[in-house]
Amino acid sequence: MSVKRPNTAEQFRLDQPKKAASAAYTYFLAHPKDENSKRNIVYYRDGARVAESDFLDLEMVPYKEHYIRATLAYKSDEWEEVISHMEQCLEEYYLEFERCELTCEAKFSTEETEFKTGIADWMLYIMNCRSLCERDLSKVFIEPIEDFVRDMYSYLQFSYSSLKQFDQAVQAAANFLAFDPTHESMLENKRILLTREGVKEEDFQPQQEVVDYVRKNSELKELLFSIVDNYRHQQPVQEYPDKEAPEQDRDLFNEIGDLIVEMTESDDWMLRYEQLGMNVIARSVDLNREERFVTDGMLRPEQCDELLTLTEDLPTEPQGSQLFTLKVAQQKLEEDPNEEIEATLRLYARSVEVLKHYTQRYLNPDMTYYFKKSSIVCWPPSEESRTCYPQEDGTCVKFDDMSDELYSDLYTTVTYLHTADEDSDFSFLNEEKGIDRALGLKCGRTIGFNTGDRHFVKIPKSGSKRCAVVLRYTFNRDLDDRDYNDLITMLHRVEELRMATAKQKPEVVLKKFADAGVKVTKERKQLKGKERVVADGIASEAQCETLRNMVLTRGMAGDGYNGITTPHTLYELFLGLSVPDVNKSEALAGDGYDHLKTKPSEVSPHTEHELYRGMNIYRAGKLAFEEKISLGALRDFLDLSEASRLFTEKYFNLTKPLYFDFTHLVCRSAVDGSNSNREDLSHPVHADNCNLQPNGSCFREFPSFFHRDYSAILYLNDDFEGGEFFFAHGNQSEQSDLVSHSNVVSQVSVRPKCGRLVAFNAGHFHGVKAVKSGRRCALALWFTHQAMFKELAHVQVRSNHSYRNARSPVFID
Numbered sequence: 001m002s003v004k005r006p007n008t009a010e011q012f013r014l015d016q017p018k019k020a021a022s023a024a025y026t027y028f029l030a031h032p033k034d035e036n037s038k039r040n041i042v043y044y045r046d047g048a049r050v051a052e053s054d055f056l057d058l059e060m061v062p063y064k065e066h067y068i069r070a071t072l073a074y075k076s077d078e079w080e081e082v083i084s085h086m087e088q089c090l091e092e093y094y095l096e097f098e099r100c101e102l103t104c105e106a107k108f109s110t111e112e113t114e115f116k117t118g119i120a121d122w123m124l125y126i127m128n129c130r131s132l133c134e135r136d137l138s139k140v141f142i143e144p145i146e147d148f149v150r151d152m153y154s155y156l157q158f159s160y161s162s163l164k165q166f167d168q169a170v171q172a173a174a175n176f177l178a179f180d181p182t183h184e185s186m187l188e189n190k191r192i193l194l195t196r197e198g199v200k201e202e203d204f205q206p207q208q209e210v211v212d213y214v215r216k217n218s219e220l221k222e223l224l225f226s227i228v229d230n231y232r233h234q235q236p237v238q239e240y241p242d243k244e245a246p247e248q249d250r251d252l253f254n255e256i257g258d259l260i261v262e263m264t265e266s267d268d269w270m271l272r273y274e275q276l277g278m279n280v281i282a283r284s285v286d287l288n289r290e291e292r293f294v295t296d297g298m299l300r301p302e303q304c305d306e307l308l309t310l311t312e313d314l315p316t317e318p319q320g321s322q323l324f325t326l327k328v329a330q331q332k333l334e335e336d337p338n339e340e341i342e343a344t345l346r347l348y349a350r351s352v353e354v355l356k357h358y359t360q361r362y363l364n365p366d367m368t369y370y371f372k373k374s375s376i377v378c379w380p381p382s383e384e385s386r387t388c389y390p391q392e393d394g395t396c397v398k399f400d401d402m403s404d405e406l407y408s409d410l411y412t413t414v415t416y417l418h419t420a421d422e423d424s425d426f427s428f429l430n431e432e433k434g435i436d437r438a439l440g441l442k443c444g445r446t447i448g449f450n451t452g453d454r455h456f457v458k459i460p461k462s463g464s465k466r467c468a469v470v471l472r473y474t475f476n477r478d479l480d481d482r483d484y485n486d487l488i489t490m491l492h493r494v495e496e497l498r499m500a501t502a503k504q505k506p507e508v509v510l511k512k513f514a515d516a517g518v519k520v521t522k523e524r525k526q527l528k529g530k531e532r533v534v535a536d537g538i539a540s541e542a543q544c545e546t547l548r549n550m551v552l553t554r555g556m557a558g559d560g561y562n563g564i565t566t567p568h569t570l571y572e573l574f575l576g577l578s579v580p581d582v583n584k585s586e587a588l589a590g591d592g593y594d595h596l597k598t599k600p601s602e603v604s605p606h607t608e609h610e611l612y613r614g615m616n617i618y619r620a621g622k623l624a625f626e627e628k629i630s631l632g633a634l635r636d637f638l639d640l641s642e643a644s645r646l647f648t649e650k651y652f653n654l655t656k657p658l659y660f661d662f663t664h665l666v667c668r669s670a671v672d673g674s675n676s677n678r679e680d681l682s683h684p685v686h687a688d689n690c691n692l693q694p695n696g697s698c699f700r701e702f703p704s705f706f707h708r709d710y711s712a713i714l715y716l717n718d719d720f721e722g723g724e725f726f727f728a729h730g731n732q733s734e735q736s737d738l739v740s741h742s743n744v745v746s747q748v749s750v751r752p753k754c755g756r757l758v759a760f761n762a763g764h765f766h767g768v769k770a771v772k773s774g775r776r777c778a779l780a781l782w783f784t785h786q787a788m789f790k791e792l793a794h795v796q797v798r799s800n801h802s803y804r805n806a807r808s809p810v811f812i813d
């Protein structure tokens with residue numbers, strides 16, 4: 001009786017001539033002097049009739065090479081070789097995997113979350129990112145190999161058995177079974193091994209490393225069970241075939257490894273949450289009973305505002321509360337499947353997902369939590385005196401009807417959507433009907449407690465209603481709230497539907513642009529590259545002026561930090577553009593670059609010789625709402641953004657929709673006296689979605705905005721000197737230190753003027769020449785194909801009622 005030879009999916013693949021040819025060729029590339037591998041190549045090329053093009057140059061990462069060598073050795077029964085390479089492969093694979101996870105983490109904790117669609121997106125993003133590590137790393141060849149890691153133990157098990165090294169074979173079998181405890185052939189192998197002398201059942205212990213790996217991956221998958229699948233499916237839809245989507249090469253981990261090593265090695269989710277500003281402010285010891293906690297910072301103010309819009313027009317229940325439930329959500333979406341509602345519901349879904357994850361991690365990392373019920377509960381103000389205790393879930397109960405015990409499997413979190421005074425307090429009750437602890441309301445504050453824990457809420461007598469996201473969890477999967485999955489599915493369908501109906505023919509749209517006076521003035525030929533275009537007439541002189549003024553009056557608020565000239569450089573005199581009545585917080589210096597904490601000034605993040613003031617969509621929306629800028633100005637901001645987006649999408653004939661990722665209105669102006677002999681650039685050579693390396697390569701990875709697909713800049717004036725936009729040569733290898741100098745080799749430059757749009761693939765190198773005098777204003781836009789990175793602010797601002805009513809749809813059918 002002999003141990004079964006693995007008959008895995010992977011082996012089957014390896015038997016396919018193309019894959020095997022690729023493997024052999026890859027191996028040959030790594031070992032050009034190896035006679036054996038040369039023979040292999042010849043064998044495959046001649047014998048298997050594989051086309052030349054199938055000899056792909058696969059990237060060699062050490063573990064992949066070991067994998068290929070091991071599988072080749074396996075084919076020729078060279079067991080020692082198999083073992084040696086598989087063991088090394090596994091060792092290096094685990095390291096690579098860890099790197100991959102840390103990369104997700106690095107992206108997660110360092111990107112400028114302020115301008116992203118929110119913490120919740122990032123949360124989801126990192127979960128998704130981590131779950132992709134396993135799959136991406138299993139791409140030894142072009143496609144992921146199913147059960148890649150598991151099956152390596154199968155190879156090992158078989159090879160060790162063939163060499164009669166049964167202890168190791170047992171170990172390998174145990175490791176394999178840690179992945180799949182019911183795998184029939186392996187169980188059969190185990191039975192066979194057990195017949196060997198000295199082999200006992202208890203010898204089948206998987207290694208800790210394997211146990212940890214399996215646990216981590218299955219936890220993550222569980223967590224992503226309903227939601228990530230939906231997001232993943234959101235990407236290529238049938239109507240929008242994935243047009244030359246560049247495969248992100250995840251093998252760059254080697255390159256960024258150094259960066260990551262510096263990052264924390266801790267696997268502590270709580271720490272990560274803290275990095276995002278989610279801080280526990282009270283634990284059960286502070287709150288007099290087990291399972292209680294209070295955490296602040298779970299939502300940002302604008303997210304609270306957005307979620308509150310879901311509570312408008314809710315009917316009042318007999319007990320006086322109002323409920324926004326998932327059923328209501330579905331209804332809303334069915335009645336009016338518009339983008340605003342969709343975006344808000346997405347935010348809701350992501351937020352509750354984060355809250356669930358957080359709660360689970362905080363309380364009970366070993367349990368899986370399911371939503372039993374998810375809702376927003378509001379208590380409208382009321383003068384009524386009650387004999388019952390109003391609850392966070394919207395009911396009102398008598399003291400004697402309150403549970404006296406904590407439940408073993410029900411838990412509740414309440415997350416407030418606004419800040420309120422003590423009129424709205426939350427209180428835990430003790431057995432004597434006394435108040436154990438009272439807590440005030442704050443946007444993003446989350447109180448967690450066992451569902452059986454006594455509490456009540458104060459209902460404000462006047463003012464706005466008291467609202468919170470109330471989530472009830474269970475550990476029992478059967479009690480899982482189906483409505484939640486239904487909502488997610490619905491959101492996905494709405495998106496699909498909208499994409500399908502919004503799909504307008506490029507010719508039709510471009511003709512409309514032409515009729516409105518838009519003229520393409522430079523195309524790929526003149527611009528020396530595909531996916532580049534310059535068009536004039538996108539904005540009128542009046543619109544340019546409106547946007548310029550917006551930055552000047554509101555974007556340049558403040559007089560340079562209380563009259564202090566910054567110590568950075570002698571050029572950095574603030575221009576004294578103070579607008580006395582303007583609140584400084586309205587304008588963020590270098591808005592959009594506030595992650596550059598070292599430059600908390602008006603000085604351009606790119607050159608100290610220029611000042612830099614900007615405004616993003618969210619801020620503009622807020623100012624309009626506060627009536628500090630006119631609705632007309634906001635409309636111009638939004639309409640010009642949309643026109644630029646639509647033009648870019650249609651001109652490049654993109655088959656997938658482009659979403660806004662970030663929209664930034666910005667002016668750069670020369671500092672007085674700095675105009676002579678400037679050697680620097682206003683914006684050094686860069687690409688918008690990757691990290692330019694000194695050797696000229698550019699990685700679409702952390703910390704760049706790797707998800708950006710296209711960029712467009714709409715210029716607003718020409719009364720300044722210098723400031724030309726230019727495309728630069730892709731290969732900067734001989735001029736790496738020149739990327740920020742004026743003598744950089746530019747391929748072709750574009751002189752800004754009002755209404756001129758330059759749009760291009762975000763991966764193309766470009767820069768801006770020094771602004772030698774005057775002020776240069778532009779609307780910079782970055783777009784993405786990934787719905788997940790949609791700039792929520794656009795939708796938020798558009799959903800503002802007064803704006804929506806005032807809006808005349810331009811360029812939209």
Ligand SMILES: O=C(O)CCC(=O)C(=O)O
Nearest residue numbers: 683688713725768778780
């Ligand atoms: O303002 C311009 O012309 C280009 C700016 C740019 O490339 C950027 O902000 O990424």
Ligand SMILES: [Fe+2]
Nearest residue numbers: 687688711766
């Ligand atoms: Fe750029």
